[in-house]
Amino acid sequence: MKKILNLILVFSSMVLFLHLTGCGGSSNGPTAKEISTQKLIANTWRISTVTVDAVDQTILFTGLTIKFTSTGYTTTNGGVVWPASGTWSFTDEAGKIMKRNDNQEITITENTDTALKLTLTRAQGSIGPGRAESLAGVHVFNLVK
Numbered sequence: 001m002k003k004i005l006n007l008i009l010v011f012s013s014m015v016l017f018l019h020l021t022g023c024g025g026s027s028n029g030p031t032a033k034e035i036s037t038q039k040l041i042a043n044t045w046r047i048s049t050v051t052v053d054a055v056d057q058t059i060l061f062t063g064l065t066i067k068f069t070s071t072g073y074t075t076t077n078g079g080v081v082w083p084a085s086g087t088w089s090f091t092d093e094a095g096k097i098m099k100r101n102d103n104q105e106i107t108i109t110e111n112t113d114t115a116l117k118l119t120l121t122r123a124q125g126s127i128g129p130g131r132a133e134s135l136a137g138v139h140v141f142n143l144v145k
Helices: 002-022 032-041
Strands: 044-052 065-068 072-076 085-090 097-100 105-111 115-122 137-144
Touching (some): 032 065, 032 105
Antiparallel strands (some): 044 137, 085 097, 097 105
16 A cells, blocks of 8 residues: 555656646747847848839849848848948847837838848938939838848
8 A cells, every 4th residue: 555655646746747847937949039030140131022102112222132140230232221231129029120220110021931021111211322312111121032
């Protein structure tokens, strides 16, 4: 009888241990921000299409590429809409809204292993050479790896 009670006690202890270590508590998995960051930095993103206020303006950003690091970015052919380099950080816990060091807020509407869709609003155009530098409006950048 004593053996049976000891076995029951050992079994109960094991079940309790497994339950406590396998349930509840904090997750050891990556956060939404970490997942989003990993997808951003995994590739050099190149332009697929660009619209400004729903009008195709892809030709104005020919050759645009964006390379993200965990806190910065570099671009080619981004004009003033995408400066050659800068820093960024998420402003939300979901990893969907980033703010650049120039205070431009950007919404990530798609972030997969092969596609990135970024939306930003430029309230006013800028004075400078080339039309890409002077467009104001809602810019939607569809990028691919």
